[in-house]
Amino acid sequence: MDVSKDAADIVLLEKDLLVLANGIEEGRKIFGNTTKYILMGTSSNFGNMFSAAAASIFLPFLPMLPMQILFMNLLYDIANMTLPTDNVDEEFTKWPQRWDIGFIRKFTLFFGPFSSLYDFLTFGIMLFVFNASTLERAALFQTGWFVESFWTEVLIMFVIRTRRIPFVTSRPGKWLTVLTLSCVAFGTILPFTIFGSFMGFTPLPTEYWILLILMVATYLFLVDAGKVFYYKICGL
Numbered sequence: 001m002d003v004s005k006d007a008a009d010i011v012l013l014e015k016d017l018l019v020l021a022n023g024i025e026e027g028r029k030i031f032g033n034t035t036k037y038i039l040m041g042t043s044s045n046f047g048n049m050f051s052a053a054a055a056s057i058f059l060p061f062l063p064m065l066p067m068q069i070l071f072m073n074l075l076y077d078i079a080n081m082t083l084p085t086d087n088v089d090e091e092f093t094k095w096p097q098r099w100d101i102g103f104i105r106k107f108t109l110f111f112g113p114f115s116s117l118y119d120f121l122t123f124g125i126m127l128f129v130f131n132a133s134t135l136e137r138a139a140l141f142q143t144g145w146f147v148e149s150f151w152t153e154v155l156i157m158f159v160i161r162t163r164r165i166p167f168v169t170s171r172p173g174k175w176l177t178v179l180t181l182s183c184v185a186f187g188t189i190l191p192f193t194i195f196g197s198f199m200g201f202t203p204l205p206t207e208y209w210i211l212l213i214l215m216v217a218t219y220l221f222l223v224d225a226g227k228v229f230y231y232k233i234c235g236l
Contacts, residue, residue, distance in 0.1 A: 025093050032088040032097070036161045037080060042108040043160070044153045047115025054116075055123055055145075061138040063123075064145055065200050072150050072187075079154050079183040086173040089162055103234070110230055111160075111223065115152060118219050122148040125211055139202040143191050147204065150187045151216050154180055159224045163231055166224065 055063035064072075122145055126132040132141035157180065164170035191201040 028093040028097060029088045030084070032092045033084050033086050035097075036086070036157070037083055038104060039107055040080075040157050040160045042104060043111040044115055044156065046108050046112035047119065048149060048153070050112065051116045051119035051123075054120070059133075059141075061135055062142070064142050064149075067199055068142060068146050068201070071199060072146060072153075075150065075183050075187055076153055079180045080157070082173065082175040082179050083157075086161060086176045087171060089164060089170055091163075106234075107230070111226065114219070114223050114226060115156075118152060118215055119145065119149065121215060125208070129211075130205065130208065139200055140204070143201045143204055144208060146201065147187065147191070148212055148215065151184060151212065152219055154184055154187075155216065155220060156223060159220055159227060163227065 052063055123141075126141045126144045130140060130144070131137065132144065157176075158166045158172055161172060162170035166172075190196040190199075192203050
């Protein structure tokens with residue numbers, strides 16, 4: 001028996017061939033959720049890196065402190081911890097999928113500028129509406145971009161995770177939703193806490209939060225519309 005197991009390519013632990021079908025389906029779900037993480041990470045990071053590089057040219061201070069960037073990435077990774085448990089659309093598991101680095105590259109180049117566009121919009125609001133253009137008001141600028149960048153980077157996963165209409169025809173996993181919204185809530189109240197002050201944040205004015213909600217809402221709508229267009233021109 002041991003010799004047979006060593007020589008076999010597959011060893012069934014149950015007397016049921018359905019375990020093969022279930023294993024294939026589970027493998028496709030894992031591949032699907034892995035692809036989601038890569039698409040979200042590459043597109044958002046591409047946009048944020050471009051925005052940070054551009055802002056560093058004309059600002060007399062860093063657009064965001066290294067500690068703030070690292071902490072934002074930590075919160076982002078925590079929000080993604082439950083991504084392996086996320087629901088995968090039926091059409092994705094119906095047929096075998098393959099790794100396509102060309103698709104990921106084009107996806108990054110197409111959606112990365114969406115993130116940069118709203119970063120630059122945030123820069124304009126902080127500079128010309130709230131006058132955060134001097135070293136004395138650097139904390140206000142950095143806090144404003146931190147919150148906007150974090151909101152868009154985390155909430156966009158609900159759009160990117162599916163080709164369908166988010167929450168309407170494709171519902172995310174329960175734990176992904178709970179953890180993601182919890183991280184967004186934590187990142188929102190952070191500037192008002194002692195820990196946030198230690199990290200260089202400062203409370204934002206009420207007017208900014210109103211503008212932020214409008215920006216994020218239009219950003220998610222724009223990316224979702226762009227997603228439909230992108231998959232259509234790709235023939236997918």
